Amino acid sequence: xxxxxxxKTEKIVLPQHADHAGVMWHGTYFNWLEESRINALFExxxxxxxxxxxxxxxxxxxxxIKYKSPVFLGEKIIIESEFNIERSPRINVIxxxxxxxxxxxxxxxxxxxxxNKLNFSIxxxxxxxxxxxxxxxxx
Numbered sequence: 001x002x003x004x005x006x007x008k009t010e011k012i013v014l015p016q017h018a019d020h021a022g023v024m025w026h027g028t029y030f031n032w033l034e035e036s037r038i039n040a041l042f043e044x045x046x047x048x049x050x051x052x053x054x055x056x057x058x059x060x061x062x063x064x065i066k067y068k069s070p071v072f073l074g075e076k077i078i079i080e081s082e083f084n085i086e087r088s089p090r091i092n093v094i095x096x097x098x099x100x101x102x103x104x105x106x107x108x109x110x111x112x113x114x115x116n117k118l119n120f121s122i123x124x125x126x127x128x129x130x131x132x133x134x135x136x137x138x139x
Contacts (some may be wrong), residue, residue, distance in 0.1 A: 004139045007040035009079045013071055024071035030063075033095055033108055036079045044136040046129075055117045056130075058091065062111040069105045076100055083137040087121045089113045091134070 001138070009032070017028040030111040037058075038048045071077060077097050090111050097106035114123045114130065126134065 005084050005137065007081045007083070007137070009036040009039050009081075011035075011077045011079065013073050013077065015041045015073065016136065018073040020113045022073040024073075024075075026065075026121065027108065028125075029065055029097075029108065032077075032079060033063075033093075033110055036081050036095060037093060037112075039109070040081060040083065040137060043134065044133040051130075052117065055125070055137075056095045057115050057117050059115060061090070061113055062109060065106060065108045066082065067106055069103065071097060071099075071105050077105070083134070085134040085138040089124050 004105055007011075009033055013024050013028075017024050019025050041048055077099060079097055081093055081094050084094070090113060091135040093110045093112070093118075095108045095110070096104050097108075114126055115121060116123055
């Protein structure tokens with residue numbers, strides 16, 4: 001049985017991540033989701049910043065976040081992400097925000113596409129170096 005790789009990023013909710021009630025601000029989720037994706041790419045040999053210098057980008061085209069339970073100031077969170085990458089241009093990432101009690105607090109789904117930054121066109125045939133990295137990401 002071939003298990004899908006799970007990419008993990010550990011975070012702690014700092015004052016700048018929370019509102020006055022001590023609950024994590026909704027915009028922080030998007031920042032952390034992006035950070036976890038960039039970290040996962042780096043772990044399979046893709047430097048996102050070098051990718052953009054080559055005229056490529058992975059913009060967000062669709063997202064949904066299900067807030068199951070609040071995330072509070074001072075909480076340590078693990079973001080576990082699974083990449084679902086097929087032949088279509090769409091790249092799907094499912095991320096779970098999990099607390100130290102192993103409770104899933106939030107589930108997010110993000111869809112990305114690879115584009116040419118010069119004309120903002122979707123790239124349907126990915127460069128080999130990216131295809132190889134995506135295989136490592138999605139298993």
